[in-house]
Amino acid sequence: MRRAVLLLLTLAYLAGVMWMTLRPSVYDAHTAGLLWAALDVFAVHPETAWITFSRVESWANVAMFIPMGMLPALLLPRRLWWVGVVVGFAASAAIEWYQGAFLTTRVSDPHDLLMNTLGAVVGAVFVGLVLPRRRPRRPRTRAAASTPVW
Structure with a gap:
């Protein structure tokens, strides 16, 4: 059951990544307007002036690819x-190639490849090295199951 749920989540996630990365434009006029309005508010205050479009885009790439590293590691x-x-590196390289080869409105950027791969590294390392390991269950024998515990 756990594996089926993970596979379903993986397919939904991959569909979302494809929708975000393989279409001609990420932003419609409304979304772009909201983003730039928020960035303008951040730019006015010295404490948040460091939040720029470039940084938001870079860290969004990292965040989007964390599951790309986690899901294969969980499966x-x-x-x-x-x-x-x-998997994260290969998927990012394929996306950047597609954007460069087929989408004239998008830019293939090596920086995106780096940030996407960083996200995959974070996800895979979290699953492989940080999550606690599950102990294998010992099969219950019939004698152990019928023996009362006093």
């Missing part, structure tokens, strides 16, 4: 957690 045996990094 595969624990010792293969690093496959999430490879």
Whole structure:
């Protein structure tokens, strides 16, 4: 059951990533207007002036690819957690290639490849090295199940 739920989440997540990255424009006029209005508010205050479009875009790329590293690491045996990094890098490279080859309104950017891969690294490392390991269950024997515990 756990595996089926993870596969369903993976498919939904991949559909979302494809929708965000493989269409001609990420922002419509309304979304772009909201983003720039928020950035203008941040720019007025010295404490938040460091929040720029470039930084928001970079960290959004990291955040979007954390599940790209996590999901393969959760689906595969624990010792293969690093496959999430490879999957994240490969998916990001494919996206950047597609954007450069087929979308004249998008820019293929090596910085995006780096930030996407960083997100995949964060996700895979979290699953592989930070999440606690589950102990394998010992099968219950019939004798152990019928023995009363006093």
